[in-house]
Amino acid sequence: MDIPVVCDMTNAPDTPQERLEEYQRLFSQALAAKERTPEGIRFRFRAAPGVEAWVRDLAAREQACCAFFGFDVTLDGAEVVWDATVIDDAAARAVLEEFYLLPETGTTDVLVR
Incomplete structure (x- = not known):
């Protein structure tokens, strides 16, 4: 089955800008580390109250x-x-790289389609 490399927020409860702002709040409040894994990427967050539910x-x-x-x-x-x-x-891997850089860049084309 072919899965299109598309991010469609048409039915999302938030806007792309609101999502980016939420990522920035999460990263600034709880991000402990990030790393590349053999399969992809990993973000590590401090498990403060509410963080697990927020990330999920x-x-x-x-x-x-x-x-x-x-x-x-x-x-x-x-x-x-x-x-x-x-x-x-290849396109999906490029989007994953943008996602990995999100804590530093604060922006990504991933969320604005």
Whole structure:
């Protein structure tokens, strides 16, 4: 089955700008580290009250608009771990790279389609 490399926020409860602002709030409040994995990327967040639910909700909304992503959110001790992978496609890998850089850039074409 071919999965299109498209992010469609048509039915999202938030706008692309609101989503970016939410990412920036999450990163500024709770991001502990990020790393590349053999399968994709990983964000590590401090497991402060509410962070796990926040990350899970955000990952679910991302999955709803970007089907080519795979997300896994787990609790690992004092951290919430968000793993992200994409289908085997050059365009999808480029979007994953933009996602990885989001904490530094604050912007991405991923969320504005």
